[in-house]
Amino acid sequence: MTKGGYFGIGIFEPKNETNMGTLWRSASILGASFIFTIGKRYKKQSTDTQKSWQQIPLFHYADFEDFYRHLPYSCQVVGIEMDARSVPVEQxxxxxxxxxxxxxxxxxxxxxxxxxxxxxxQLPGDTSLNVASAGSIMLYDRYLKQQLPLSAAPTPDLPTA
Structure with missing residues (x-):
């Protein structure tokens, strides 16, 4: 991964509005270009103590189809989810x-x-994390991997002869 490009982070049908303020703050600190919600249930929360709304925009989409229609050209969707097809975040x-x-x-x-x-x-663990925590961990993983040269990135242990 290069240090260029852009990324955003968002929640599909957020249940708890307070998570948006925490995620917004993490996104601002860790270099996101924007955040978004899909579906209902968002309002400004006091958990965004850094007033991140002044730094990066929030977009709202009525449903997933609306969101998908507005994806920027060549932008990939990375779902954070416990699923048999998920790649461990470390890899x-x-x-x-x-x-x-x-x-x-x-x-x-x-x-x-x-x-x-x-x-x-998939993030580590056998149960789901709080959504703002999960988002913050994913953003930190991106940030950390951008800071390391590819040669310094972790590699799997190889058997010795």
Whole structure:
């Protein structure tokens, strides 16, 4: 992954509005170009103590079809989800231009939404994380991998002869 490009992060049908303020703050600190919501239930929250709305925009889409129609050219959708097809985050190479899509805590991403994702990534653990925490971890993983030269990136242990 190069240090160019852009990325955004958002929540599909967010359940708890307070998570948006936390995610917005993390997105601003970790270099996101924008954040977004798909579906209902968002309002400004006091958890955005850094007033991130002054730094990066928030977009709202009525439903997944509306969101998908407005994807920028050559932008990949990266679903963060516990799924048999998901790649562990430790092995994931972030696309140069992408959006990270999180599901609400109560139902995650639907099967129809998962099918439209270019990539599915799973964070560590056997149960789901708070959505703002999961988003922050994913953004930090991107940030960290951009800082390391490819030769310094972790590689799997190879058997010795």
């Amino acid at each position: 994931f190479r972030h696309p140069e231009r992408c959006v990270y899509l999180l599901g609400a805590e109560d139902h995650g991403l639907t099967n129809a939404v998962r099918a439209k994702c270019h990539h599915l990534v």
